Amino acid sequence: MSTPVLVQALSRIFYDEARGELRAVDDVSFECRAGEVFGLLGANGAGKTTTLRLLATILKPTSGTASVMGHDVVTAPEEVRRNLGFCSSTTALYPRLTARETIEFFARINGVPAARVPQRVEQLVQRFGLQEYADARVDKLSQGMKQKVSIARTVAHDPPVLIFDEPTVGLDVLNALEMQKVISEFRAEGKTIIFSTHIMSEAEKLCDRIAIIHRGTIRACDTLAHLRAETGQHYLEDIFVQYVDPAPPSGPAALPGPRPGVGP
Amino acid sequence: MITPGTEPNAGRRGLDWGQVSVLYVREMRAAMRERAIVVNSILIPLFLYPFLLWAAFTGLTFAMGQTEGFVSRVLVTDWPKGHPGLRLKLEHDEQIQMLDAEPPTTDMEKQLKNGTLDAWLSFLPPDRSDSTPVGAFQAVITYNQSQERSSQAKTRLSEAVESYRVEWLKREAKGHGINKAEWQGFTMASHNVASGRAMGAFIMGLIAPVIFVVMVAIGCFYPAVDATAGERERQTWETLMSTAASRTNIVVAKYLYVASLGGLAGLLNLLAVIVTLKPIFAPLLEKAGETLEYSFPLMAVPVVALAGLLLAGFVAAGMMIFAAFARTFKEGQSMIMPFYMLILVPIVFLQTPGLQFTFGLAFVPVVNLTLLVRQAISGNLHWGPAVITVLVSLLAIGLCLRVAGFVLQFEDVVTGAYRGTFFQLARRRLLSRRSQKGAT
Numbered sequence: 001m002s003t004p005v006l007v008q009a010l011s012r013i014f015y016d017e018a019r020g021e022l023r024a025v026d027d028v029s030f031e032c033r034a035g036e037v038f039g040l041l042g043a044n045g046a047g048k049t050t051t052l053r054l055l056a057t058i059l060k061p062t063s064g065t066a067s068v069m070g071h072d073v074v075t076a077p078e079e080v081r082r083n084l085g086f087c088s089s090t091t092a093l094y095p096r097l098t099a100r101e102t103i104e105f106f107a108r109i110n111g112v113p114a115a116r117v118p119q120r121v122e123q124l125v126q127r128f129g130l131q132e133y134a135d136a137r138v139d140k141l142s143q144g145m146k147q148k149v150s151i152a153r154t155v156a157h158d159p160p161v162l163i164f165d166e167p168t169v170g171l172d173v174l175n176a177l178e179m180q181k182v183i184s185e186f187r188a189e190g191k192t193i194i195f196s197t198h199i200m201s202e203a204e205k206l207c208d209r210i211a212i213i214h215r216g217t218i219r220a221c222d223t224l225a226h227l228r229a230e231t232g233q234h235y236l237e238d239i240f241v242q243y244v245d246p247a248p249p250s251g252p253a254a255l256p257g258p259r260p261g262v263g264p
Numbered sequence: 265m266i267t268p269g270t271e272p273n274a275g276r277r278g279l280d281w282g283q284v285s286v287l288y289v290r291e292m293r294a295a296m297r298e299r300a301i302v303v304n305s306i307l308i309p310l311f312l313y314p315f316l317l318w319a320a321f322t323g324l325t326f327a328m329g330q331t332e333g334f335v336s337r338v339l340v341t342d343w344p345k346g347h348p349g350l351r352l353k354l355e356h357d358e359q360i361q362m363l364d365a366e367p368p369t370t371d372m373e374k375q376l377k378n379g380t381l382d383a384w385l386s387f388l389p390p391d392r393s394d395s396t397p398v399g400a401f402q403a404v405i406t407y408n409q410s411q412e413r414s415s416q417a418k419t420r421l422s423e424a425v426e427s428y429r430v431e432w433l434k435r436e437a438k439g440h441g442i443n444k445a446e447w448q449g450f451t452m453a454s455h456n457v458a459s460g461r462a463m464g465a466f467i468m469g470l471i472a473p474v475i476f477v478v479m480v481a482i483g484c485f486y487p488a489v490d491a492t493a494g495e496r497e498r499q500t501w502e503t504l505m506s507t508a509a510s511r512t513n514i515v516v517a518k519y520l521y522v523a524s525l526g527g528l529a530g531l532l533n534l535l536a537v538i539v540t541l542k543p544i545f546a547p548l549l550e551k552a553g554e555t556l557e558y559s560f561p562l563m564a565v566p567v568v569a570l571a572g573l574l575l576a577g578f579v580a581a582g583m584m585i586f587a588a589f590a591r592t593f594k595e596g597q598s599m600i601m602p603f604y605m606l607i608l609v610p611i612v613f614l615q616t617p618g619l620q621f622t623f624g625l626a627f628v629p630v631v632n633l634t635l636l637v638r639q640a641i642s643g644n645l646h647w648g649p650a651v652i653t654v655l656v657s658l659l660a661i662g663l664c665l666r667v668a669g670f671v672l673q674f675e676d677v678v679t680g681a682y683r684g685t686f687f688q689l690a691r692r693r694l695l696s697r698r699s700q701k702g703a704t
Binding site for chain 2: 153
């Protein structure tokens, strides 16, 4: 079986008429395995979202390659999207559809056979406890219920790879915890999960491996235990600062340089 | 993982009608729950425009009645000797008030300009020639055409003086033993062979196509903004683009959604106007002594439906090109507005008296379709221009879709990251050959 997500020397350059060339993603490489939560940790503007958009084929790479379940993001974008579910804090729902219609639409458009759609919708309604609200319009739902519908529509076609781009931004503590619980469940089901965040505690709790991304490049990629050993720091915050700060006041004499990111 | 089935789009690339239909149904379902779209694409075409038409014509009738009710304030100078009957006639006219004062000429012009006097009738000696009979004169009416009331006074005076002149000539001729047939030489009469039904179709053909164009444009307006800028403003654009649907299928579904609502608005409105035209116009025209019948020729139904689809197809494509650059609803509205105004230009053409549906006009988009609708309603369709109209319209739609294809090859336009308009994109990336695909 091929690696679910494989990213090799991926770059994306934007051209801005005022600022010139911007390297949002620069020579990024990593791979994600089945049944793991792969964390992409970086500050705002580090290149997390651009990397994930490249994987979701919303953007095209300037150079390098990436594949999802063996499908190349440039040559087979629709196959890539069929094999992944993309959920971010900015991916909103259609306010004028009901929760049930939303899940049904995303199941159909992502290739679930028409005959199996009702069964799949019902399954997701039950799983996320949406029974009472299934026929209510999305714009009438609470933030927590909207979040559940959003997750349900992300997995409507039961994709093997899930991308969560800062999914807890704007959520209260309880809803954020609920989101973390759901992600853990998906991992237990054997799904490959790419989880981007700038919240260190979330990454510590959820991620099997963490890639620290800064100014478009991967500065480190390993398990939390290895990152601790490498830097001699216990807290992820301190580990993160050591990798992204070019001249730390204290820390190891020689920081590990940019790594390809293929961890053990 | 659920194994993808054969529908919709099980691994195929390009246009997939199964996937398009899923996207289309989603668009329509959401649109039918959006108040602004339902109001603008269905309720306004059905109810508001017939009502506005009724209100406009009722208001016109009222305004005309008001103008007719005015008494014209007239000053007459240098009454001609030998025509006391003329003075009597004017003095007994209830719509004319004779003013007594006789100020200098400059004052009268001033009064005409400031509206305190409506018209000044003066009787002057005729231009001298050998054949000029004794006692002849010329009547000169001085008025202010920029004021409706003054123009009305001029008309009343002209009619009164002309009526007196004809009566006086009749009496004079009789006094000389000449009968009416001899002094008139020849007479002129006209006879309208058009049936009441034909006249009804003519009136309908004048009014219905104009509103038809407006309604198709309005019907497309909100859906076009909703399908593009609305997606970005609601932040559902990224959600949609991360699905397995191809970009082509998404754009085609959105295009069909906008075009079908535009066509629906146009056809619903046409239906409403046809139904309401008789109760609106019949009372007005009956006053003018006309008896009209309104019926819609069966042959016109497919022609009007085709014209509606072509017009909606063209307007939808054009509007979506402009709206593709908008990131908010407000931006979308302002970007579409120039195209919307352009679509309404044919209304000016349609008001041209004696306008014929020629081969030349059949090559002008939108104008050709409105004239086609007019001819179809009038039951007087000429197939040559009609065929050219269909071909030109299809060509125009194809051209718009081609331009849309050009616009959508730029990733930043698709993702909504491009900050500019269609014209800026064309200038920077097409005309200047500094194409930067995927730039932000």
